[in-house]
Amino acid sequence: MDMRARPCRSVLYIPASKARALEKARTLPVDAIIFDLEDAVSPSEKAAARETLAEALAQGYGRRLTIVRINALDTEWGRADAEATATMPCDAVLLPKVDAPAHLDDMAALTDKPLWAMMETPRGMLAADSIAAHPRLAGMVMGTNDLAKDLQARFRADRMPLMAGLGLCVLAAKAHGRVIVDGVYNAFKDDEGLRVECEQGRDMGMDGKTLIHPALVDVANAAFAPTAEEIDLARRQIAAFEEAAAQGQGVAVVDGKIVENLHVDTARETLAKAEAIETLTAE
Structure with a gap:
């Protein structure tokens, strides 16, 4: 890694x-x-x-x-x-x-x-x-x-x-x-x-x-680890944005807030960090 x-x-x-x-x-x-x-x-x-x-x-x-x-x-x-x-x-x-x-x-x-x-x-x-x-x-x-x-x-x-x-x-x-x-x-x-x-x-x-x-x-x-709430939000942001993109839209809305590319990038980083921590602690 x-x-x-x-x-x-x-x-x-x-x-x-x-x-x-x-x-x-x-x-x-x-x-x-x-x-x-x-x-x-x-x-x-x-x-x-x-x-x-x-x-x-x-x-x-x-x-x-x-x-x-x-x-x-x-x-x-x-x-x-x-x-x-x-x-x-x-x-x-x-x-x-x-x-x-x-x-x-x-x-x-x-x-x-x-x-x-x-x-x-x-x-x-x-x-x-x-x-x-x-x-x-x-x-x-x-x-x-x-x-x-x-x-x-x-x-x-x-x-x-x-x-x-x-x-x-x-x-x-x-x-x-x-x-x-x-x-x-x-x-x-x-x-x-x-x-x-x-x-x-x-x-x-x-x-x-x-x-x-x-x-x-x-x-x-x-x-310094993502919380369960942050992980859940990250997953929902990614899913909502991908669904919006499939419909030809450039933004999505999650929990009443706009989700753009930059939010999706942050969401992916959150999930990657959570995965890395899980891998580390599993050993």
Whole structure:
């Protein structure tokens, strides 16, 4: 399956140094896993974590998308991380703090894996379009905690201080056909707060949510999947439009609303996403 067509509703960070967590991840109903060699691993464990992760990836993670987040290339561990990913059986490599396409050029020279970019700096927000246009880029991950820190922004439940950056990145991702997943929600015991933030991201066009705890997975999976009502509406829109077209008409009416080509395109995307999720969860 093309990476852009794969469900990315729930994207869970797992410390690459924790063998037990790496093993448990195989049992979780997540769409994707970010195996973290960066923030979640102490300096003294960096080298060992690479070996632990390589062994875990060799055992496989089913149809889950496997993404390795390395340390930045300007750190003492970054280059070794990047070179190690070249032989790891992972689906993609996630580079932190991408500010410009040149950072992806540097990474592309070290591995042939698809690249993902952490979007977490003001400079990265301003360069979102050129980053998304990079030929090796497959996905973007919002790093909202780091972005808020650099912006010196206050916390607000509506995330208004972050909206400019989030919007720029969504626009860039959609313009170039890249996956984009929202930043983490820090209160891992607040299901309702997470649900609200997931729905906000989904309404903006995000493909999913990065998560810091397995307890959050079900909420994200539900929020970023088509609802039964949306699937039913999509089917009725397609059927009504096809019937109208057979009668030589260019529009149809469903539930008192006009249905045109663009609505049918969206309806087909909804059904395709639902089918992809069903395939993923059936395994």
